[in-house]
Amino acid sequence: MSRTIGYLSAAMLAGIAVPANAQSAGAENSIVIVTGQQPTTPIPTLMEGAAASLGNMELADQLFLRLAGLGPTMLTAGDRGFVPLLARSWTRRDSVTLVFDLDPRARWQDGVPVTSRDVLFSFQRAQNPAVAPRLAALLQHITGVTAEGDRRVVFRFSHPYSEQLYDATFHVAPLPAHLLDTLPPDAVARSSFVTQPVGSGPYRLVRIVPGQFVELAANEKFFLGPPKITRVIIRFATDPDARLNLVLSGQADAMDNVIPPLDNVRRVSADSSLRLIPVPSPALGFLLFNQRDPADTSRPHPILSDARVRRAITLALDRSSMVRVVFGNYGEVPYGPVSPVLWIRHGAPKPAQQNVAESRRLLAAAGWRDTDGDGTLDRGGQPLALRLSLPSTSAVRRQLALLVQEQLRQVGMRVELSQMEFPLWIERRTAGNFDIDFGSTSQDPSPSGLSQGWTCNGGTNVGHYCSPRVDSLMERAVLTRENPAEAWRQVLQQIEADAPATFLYAPTYVYAVKRRFRDVTISPASSWQRLWEWSVNR
Amino acid sequence: MRAWLLRRVMQAVTAFAVAVVLLFFLMRAAPGDPLSRLSENRPLAPAEVATLKARYGLDQPVGAQFRSFLRGLVHGDLGVSIEYGRPVTRLLAERLPATLLLGGSVLLLNFTVGLWLGVRQAVRHGQREDRWLTTLSLAGYAMPSFWLGLVLAWLVAIEWRLLPPAGMEDPLLSSGAGLAARTGDVLRHLILPSLTLSAVSIAATMRYQRAAMLDVLRMPFITTARAKGLSDRAVTWHHAWRNALFPVITLFGLWLPILVTGSVFVEAVFAWPGLGSLAAAAVGGRDYPLLMGASVLVAALVVTGGLLTDLAYALLDPRVRLA
Secondary structure, eight states: OHHHHHHHHHHHHHHHHSOTTOBOTTGGGEEEEEESOOOSOOOTTTOOGGGOOHHHHHHHHHHOOOSEEEOTTOOOSSSSSEEESSEEEEEEEETTEEEEEEOTTOBOTTSOBOOHHHHHHHHHHHTOTTTOHHHHHHTTTEEEEEESSSSEEEEEESSOOTTHHHHHHSSOOOOOHHHHTTSOGGGGGGSTTTTSOOOSSSEEEEEEETTTEEEEEEOTTOTTOOOSSOEEEEEEOSSHHHHHHHHHTTSOSEESOOOSSTHHHHHHHTOTTEEEEEEEOSEEEEEEEOOEETTEEEEEOTTTTSHHHHHHHHHHOOHHHHHHHHHTTSEEOOSSSOOTTSGGGTTOOOOOOOOHHHHHHHHHHTTOBOSSSSSSOEETTEEOEEEEEEETTOHHHHHHHHHHHHHHHTTTOEEEEEEEOHHHHHHHHHTTOOSEEEEEEEOOSOGGGHHHHHSTTOTTOTTOOOOHHHHHHHHHHHHOOSOHHHHHHHHHHHHHHHOSEEEEEEEEEEEEEETTEESOOOOSSSTTTTGGGOEEOO | OHHHHHHHHHHHHHHHHHHHHHHHHHHHHSSOOTTGGGGTTSOOOHHHHHHHHHHHTTTSOHHHHHHHHHHHHHTTOOOBOTTTOSBHHHHHHHHHHHHHHHHHHHHHHIIIIIHHHHHHHHHTTTSHHHHHHHHHHHHHHHSOHHHHHHHHIIIIIIISOOSOSSOSSOTTBOTTOOHHHHHHHHHHHHHHHHHHHHHHHHHHHHHHHHHHHHHHHTSHHHHHHHHTTOOHHHIIIIIIHHHTOHHHHHHHHHHTTHHHHOOHHHHHHTTOOSHHHHHHHHHHHTOHHHHHHHHHHHHHHHHHHHHHHHHHHHHHOHHHHHO
16 A cells, blocks of 8 residues: 555656746747636637637637728727728718728638628628527618628618718628538538638637637738747636746736736736736626516506605715625726727716715705604605615625625615525516616727617616616717717716616726736727737837 | 356346436426426427427427437437537536546545555554544545535635636646646646545545454454564565455445446535436436436436446455355
């Protein structure tokens, strides 16, 4: 037995003794990124259902180029906020026709030129609801895509609106028709193209090691200039501690989502080889008020249908302190349902500060008083008691919910926290079975997506908020091509006044990147999209 | 013996079938479905819901889904994962080697180091070494594995930089690296998670083995063996230990499912690409096909573990067969 133990120990020591860095030549031109999102199907038009994940989309951005990319302003309205990619230029024939001229240098990774045929093929697949129901819905305003020769593509839209260029470029990156158009649409997902895709982007897929990492290699013939980082490894670790450990131990060069927890900022800052890069995030957290009675949705909510109570809740909360506690300097209180990634946040008014006296006055005006001296307000014998639903999987929301509970207690509201498993929480949320829901969302760069949550017939409007004025203002903001910023400002003001939710936090995403990398740009729309422009210090 | 074996196998098959039926229907009865979670940020249009439901067979009545699942199970087809969009059997097969490696190394450490230390304790009963090992084993048993994992990763990987803190292989290892380098690389990644998982199981095995050995060492045949002039080593390992193995065989049967399930926490902390983390993600996403696939595998292993334990008993002790 002792001998067996000895052999085992020797084997272990042999494992340690093997050089840790038996790494390939040129490792200095490599980058190892660690992320929590594991890609499964990084192919445009196949990213539907569960595959419409951030992991897939970010990897697809390395492999496939769009016609144009969102510029640093993230301005989705009009035609000025975009940078050329596969299309070198675009012009307008009229208010419903956009013409793209493809860059003649653009090539697929097998050397075949990118042509208008590829664009047509990709949009045909993307607009087929049986193939790509999500994309088909997003592209519903595009009525036709036609080719004029090999290098010109003409998009026609159902009506004039400000985000035509965004719709034509953001949702779909073209696929190689010469490799795929002989395959029936439902056969692509099972084809070898999924594991060995041929894209038009700066990197090509070398291998996917399931559950561990993806390896990419530079496309040396990339027409916008070969990437300076020649090898990219994207490692997966679902646990935040595992991700941080990989970076702090020198096994990874970059990571996303350094916080939460906030203490990670201190740990990364203590490592002189790393730097922190804050980037506006598409995330937004809010307390959504149900304006219908959860027991009978045909009736108004007995407490929260009153806008004075909803506003009182917002004013009772010290949102700035809450954000500081959880996110430190890497977060802000949003004005309206607007994450930092939306361009309409620029020029928006400051969110209301905590005002407990005004909160109490509003509650009193709504008839809520502490008649029995138990510390909880009541009206007609009913206490001001509400249930706050949240998913137990979110540490941020769990932490903030406790602060919300305590601060609302101080103005006489009794809040019961109802933490539940994510699928159960989302099911109850979708069914409108809640008083207050602690929601969180990740927004597209386009503000037009706000109509889903904050218009009378919006698909995610589970709180039953309905303001005909907001509907009308939002419709105008989406359609107008002149000063849409002002139109959106009016939308936000009205939503703030109606208080369908308390908008609690809008975090800044924090990335950790080794200092040896230069020209580092991280895009809020897709973290590593500009990786091909990064370089390495010698 | 043959009749006994046949009866025992039939019992195992029945237990497995009952487990599969219960798993399938309990899973469907749990609140939440695979598509609802997709609608947190973006509404799913009715057409989109219909397309996705049809794609995953969720538009069928539960009975039809069960029949379809059984048909697939018979043919070794567990369906397509909703989360990954790939066949479940392939996903399980991809994760199985990592799981077997981690689980196997834990069992190996458990039933070598654990048994050896347990025997040592019994032989040195009441001495200082026994007391120290008892204290250590209790400490190991009381330590939460996720906490121990975090501490080991911080100390060994970050502070001392001796071993990698996560993953199963170094992605930057040259494609031309030889078998020795690759094996060494995997071993280096294996050490921390297997030590973390072993700490608790070794402690348990030590306690079981110590108690069983103490019982046997007090028996008359041991005194006889000593009286015959056999060496301490021969008495301990050839006479006492073999008779003290029965409780440990039971323990082995109980630990066998670890081969597949591993520890979700430890797999997460060390980003180990095993089945445990895959199954845990499937629970959160209500990925029915993947969840059923993983559950069927675990159920099969639990039943097999029980069967193997009974078989081992029967082989080692004829009284079991006769009973």
